Amino acid sequence: MAAHKGYFGEFGGQFLPEILHATITGLEQVFETAKHDPGFWKEYETLMQNYSCRPTPLTFAENLTKYFNGAQIWVKREDLNHTGSHKLNNVMGQGLLVKRMKKTRVIAETGAGQHGVATATMAAKFGFECTIYMGEVDVLRQRPNVFWMERLGATVVPVKTGSRILKDAINEALRDWVGNMDTTHYVLGTACGAHPFPEMVTWFQSIVGIETKKQILEATGKLPDRVYACVGGGSNAMGIFSGFLKDTAVECVGIEAGGRGIATGEHATRLASPDASIGVSQGYKTFFLQDDDGQMKETHSVAAGLDYVGVSPILSHLKETGRVRFESATDAEVITALSLAVKKEGLIPALESSHAFAGAFREVSQMAPEQIIIINQSGRGDKDIFTIADALHDPKWRDYIKDKAGEYNAS
Numbered sequence: 001m002a003a004h005k006g007y008f009g010e011f012g013g014q015f016l017p018e019i020l021h022a023t024i025t026g027l028e029q030v031f032e033t034a035k036h037d038p039g040f041w042k043e044y045e046t047l048m049q050n051y052s053c054r055p056t057p058l059t060f061a062e063n064l065t066k067y068f069n070g071a072q073i074w075v076k077r078e079d080l081n082h083t084g085s086h087k088l089n090n091v092m093g094q095g096l097l098v099k100r101m102k103k104t105r106v107i108a109e110t111g112a113g114q115h116g117v118a119t120a121t122m123a124a125k126f127g128f129e130c131t132i133y134m135g136e137v138d139v140l141r142q143r144p145n146v147f148w149m150e151r152l153g154a155t156v157v158p159v160k161t162g163s164r165i166l167k168d169a170i171n172e173a174l175r176d177w178v179g180n181m182d183t184t185h186y187v188l189g190t191a192c193g194a195h196p197f198p199e200m201v202t203w204f205q206s207i208v209g210i211e212t213k214k215q216i217l218e219a220t221g222k223l224p225d226r227v228y229a230c231v232g233g234g235s236n237a238m239g240i241f242s243g244f245l246k247d248t249a250v251e252c253v254g255i256e257a258g259g260r261g262i263a264t265g266e267h268a269t270r271l272a273s274p275d276a277s278i279g280v281s282q283g284y285k286t287f288f289l290q291d292d293d294g295q296m297k298e299t300h301s302v303a304a305g306l307d308y309v310g311v312s313p314i315l316s317h318l319k320e321t322g323r324v325r326f327e328s329a330t331d332a333e334v335i336t337a338l339s340l341a342v343k344k345e346g347l348i349p350a351l352e353s354s355h356a357f358a359g360a361f362r363e364v365s366q367m368a369p370e371q372i373i374i375i376n377q378s379g380r381g382d383k384d385i386f387t388i389a390d391a392l393h394d395p396k397w398r399d400y401i402k403d404k405a406g407e408y409n410a411s
């Protein structure tokens with residue numbers, strides 16, 4: 001790890017209001033203790049086995065392998081977690097730390113809503129009070145997720161300041177934390193933010209990489225040649241890469257959201273485009289998509305979970321050292337890759353995860369049959385039915401939505 005606490009090369013750090021010092025130090029301490037307590041990891045593993053299908057399978061994609069006629073394609077099935085993605089690994093881990101800190105309330109901010117649902121689920125399971133901050137615009141866009149958060153007992157607060165999206169929700173969540181830090185833990189959703197969050201979230205997600213390495217060795221007797229993961233904040237990528245970073249023969253490839261194409265400026269590609277620059281925001285130092293005055297730019301992706309201006313400081317460092325290669329995939333490539341995975345293999349990857357599939361599909365034909373690649377299917381695509389049906393211009397879906405709306409108008 002970094003020589004300087006919480007730094008990875010020049011990235012990371014802990015840029016927080018002074019008033020949070022005692023709280024964040026408390027969190028660092030409970031995390032350090034847990035890390036050195038084998039009993040804690042065992043408790044975490046057992047919880048995830050009983051509550052969330054761990055270990056998730058590593059599936060050989062035989063049909064896709066035949067179709068591309070290149071390397072063998074294996075898929076790590078994080079879609080089979082409870083609530084449908086790797087996000088539960090992180091929130092359940094933090095939930096165990098909240099218990100150790102004897103706090104009773106959790107807060108989180110969410111854009112697409114998936115992290116909000118995962119956090120509200122964890123809070124229901126552990127009996128914590130839960131408040132979720134969400135930009136007002138996102139509340140309107142993500143009704144199904146808001147519906148579930150509320151059923152799970154969370155209070156969803158629509159944030160009406162600024163552009164009423166994720167960054168505004170982050171500010172509100174920080175304000176809440178400052179006001180209630182004695183009782184409240186801030187559950188960050190990805191491997192970003194102030195130290196110790198990037199390292200801590202990576203640690204919980206490393207369960208993915210630990211399992212994957214064991215599974216591929218058992219199944220094939222070999223390490224993979226390449227591992228692909230999509231990169232939003234970077235937590236599923238860090239999770240699976242963690243299993244292989246020390247094995248320098250394994251190439252790790254992170255796929256970012258290319259949106260409508262890098263040239264259009266409508267994307268969320270921080271590391272695989274020249275459009276981002278180094279800055280400090282939201283508690284940490286990393287590559288941000290920002291203008292010359294440090295104002296965050298608008299980003300776009302067909303996958304709401306990849307649509308973020310910053311990126312894990314650990315991944316920024318791994319880019320600079322050359323250990324991880326970064327590429328991007330456009331919305332159109334992602335829809336094509338998703339359709340192929342569904343048709344050929346019966347897998348339904350989330351739009352986020354489909355970026356990893358798109359990146360892998362682009363390269364796999366050029367590899368040899370004895371080579372092995374692993375794709376991290378970070379989540380399941382059921383949640384994306386609205387976006388996918390639109391993208392595929394499915395007329396029967398449109399009729400269905402119209403009929404539903406008609407029923408409400410009539411009643």
Ligand SMILES: *Cc1c(COP(=O)(O)O)cnc(C)c1O
Pocket residue numbers: 085086087114189190191230231232233234235236237305306350352353378379380
């Ligand atoms: C949230 C989400 C992501 C993006 O977050 P990371 O921290 O980059 O992993 C990726 N895949 C799915 C399915 C998600 O829900």
